[in-house]
Amino acid sequence: MVSTLTIQGACRAGKRLSDAVYETMLDGIISGKLKPGTIVSEVAIARQLQVSRTPVHDALRQLAKDGLVRQRANHRAVIAEFTAADIHDLYQMRKLLEGEAARLAAKGMDRATLAHLRETADMLAQNRDRADWTELWADFDEEFHNAIAKASGSPRLWQDIARYHLLHRGFNKLGTTPEGLEHALEEHVRILDALEKRDAKEAQRAMVDHLQEWQAYFVNRFPKKPGN
Amino acid sequence: MVSTLTIQGACRAGKRLSDAVYETMLDGIISGKLKPGTIVSEVAIARQLQVSRTPVHDALRQLAKDGLVRQRANHRAVIAEFTAADIHDLYQMRKLLEGEAARLAAKGMDRATLAHLRETADMLAQNRDRADWTELWADFDEEFHNAIAKASGSPRLWQDIARYHLLHRGFNKLGTTPEGLEHALEEHVRILDALEKRDAKEAQRAMVDHLQEWQAYFVNRFPKKPGN
DNA sequence: TACACAACAAGTGAATGCACTTCCTATTAT
DNA sequence: ATAATAGGAAGTGCATTCACTTGTTGTGTA
Structure with a gap:
């Protein structure tokens, strides 16, 4: 199991939970808690952060657009590896x-x-x-x-x-x-x-x-x- | 009402509906059907494309990351205007x-x-x-x-x-x-x-x-x- | 007439439920 | 013993529902 992630910023007004999840996972990748090649499942992250799958799904799509995770339809996401x-x-x-x-x-x-x-x-x-x-x-x-x-x-x-x-x-x-x-x-x-x-x-x-x-x-x- | 959008590519296997919506809206913006400054609501697009709000929501977040639409939490998205x-x-x-x-x-x-x-x-x-x-x-x-x-x-x-x-x-x-x-x-x-x-x-x-x-x-x- | 406020309409964000896909495993046949 | 296959476990994608926020309109009051 991956070392624990916790949602960082308190979800202040006018801010999306999915953005908080995004930043949490971003921090996890940058800090090394989520290593390249790690397979991450939406349900696991959702359980860990105690939120539903929806904002996690959203966050992963954003991270994919950043090039930090790789996603295929119907497959779990993997933290990007670099050649x-x-x-x-x-x-x-x-x-x-x-x-x-x-x-x-x-x-x-x-x-x-x-x-x-x-x-x-x-x-x-x-x-x-x-x-x-x-x-x-x-x-x-x-x-x-x-x-x-x-x-x-x-x-x-x-x-x-x-x-x-x-x-x-x-x-x-x-x-x-x-x-x-x-x-x-x-x-x-x-x-x-x-x-x-x-x-x-x-x-x-x-x-x-x-x-x-x-x-x-x-x-x-x-x-x-x-x-x- | 905005001129009609229709989903372009048939949703072939292993492809996400949200990606199809993304490409459809992208095409709409590029072709001029969705003009800068236009306010788009998820429900309206969803009705028009005959899909649920979920993939539309996803597509709009992607477009926002591209800089083609502007989004604030709890507000409708607007097609990006340029100064x-x-x-x-x-x-x-x-x-x-x-x-x-x-x-x-x-x-x-x-x-x-x-x-x-x-x-x-x-x-x-x-x-x-x-x-x-x-x-x-x-x-x-x-x-x-x-x-x-x-x-x-x-x-x-x-x-x-x-x-x-x-x-x-x-x-x-x-x-x-x-x-x-x-x-x-x-x-x-x-x-x-x-x-x-x-x-x-x-x-x-x-x-x-x-x-x-x-x-x-x-x-x-x-x-x-x-x-x- | 102008302004404040309350009620409502409309919209987004998140949670839940459902359908389908993928992956793993155990069992069976060769 | 090994390979193929069937069945279930796990996961994603989309639809639906619920909760909350925002904007608007109409009414009452100064």
Whole structure:
């Protein structure tokens, strides 16, 4: 049995239960409680969350559209597995989208956000031995890429980047090492330097280089074939 | 009352009814039967298609995720309306994505596809007075951009381009003129020339220029404010 | 006349029930 | 012993029903 899921946000007024289920399962996938390849049944999830099958069914269709689960009619859903080719393609897209976002953000990002990111990066650099460093890093990574995407000034670019970052978070807990994360932090700092200098070209280059490294790092860690 | 929708594809085995409803409504939006701003109720659609509300509800959530309808909890859905800023942003994305696709397709597109596109383009150029020219053009436009996206070799790029092309098709019937379409055909030919010469840079440039013109053409034709 | 409020109509969201499909297992025949 | 098949268990998809929310209309009052 999969480790327990519980509905996170209290279902406040004007919010759908199916959205709460969606976010709960999303969190389950990102946090690693629901591992790739896991077969999930609507009834099981419904029992676990103490809701009916209807909102679970809805949530699964949304997750399928995000590419986080795979669904066939009349079959149970499975948490998405990634092949090396998938990961390669995913990072090709991230390089394109986030490179563009970094370029635009060099002009558009306001000083307050810039200062806040710098502050957090410094904090992380100075606390490398903390036990929860990996979690802190994950939060910072999320915030960093999101802030750049938002500062691009393009809502659609922001949205698409968020979508791909979601996929990234869906598997990146599987194979990361502390050294890899520390190196990634240095790359973030390089991007931050460029943003502060308002150097669009360099910001784009730094972002693409950063993602290029992760791409190379990850691609080898995934199977060539879809099965297991 | 909205002009009648009917379920298109026979619901073959292993296919969901909700998917059929989704495609039917998608077609309705693209073809213009469901105009932007139209308020659609689940019960009305369900009655019209002679199905229960369940698959309609499902289909609307999918369409909402595509950005083709807007939904609030406990409210009826409305067919998405676009502001000038939306259109601008949409085309910024298309330039980024399809520019990249054209660049990649210059190397990746096979000769047969290239020849077929050239053939169709020539046919269109020589039949400018046909009554159904606009429909022929729409089909060609769809095929052309799709072929390039596919030839990029990146499944995700292809998928995202298709999604944005869907949005494009959702409104482009509203304000196109015959002269505009003929000009667009010439631009397609320029892209085609570059692809045949395997000139990646020029293919990208031609694609971006092409979309740039449509962007400029469209942006002024949409209201600044979301309402009407 | 204008405004507030109550009752009702209409709609969505979730739960339940039902039909059909898929998968697993046990039994039987070779 | 193994393979094929039949039957049941489990699951999904759709329809229906119920609960609750929203918007509207009409009436009463200031």
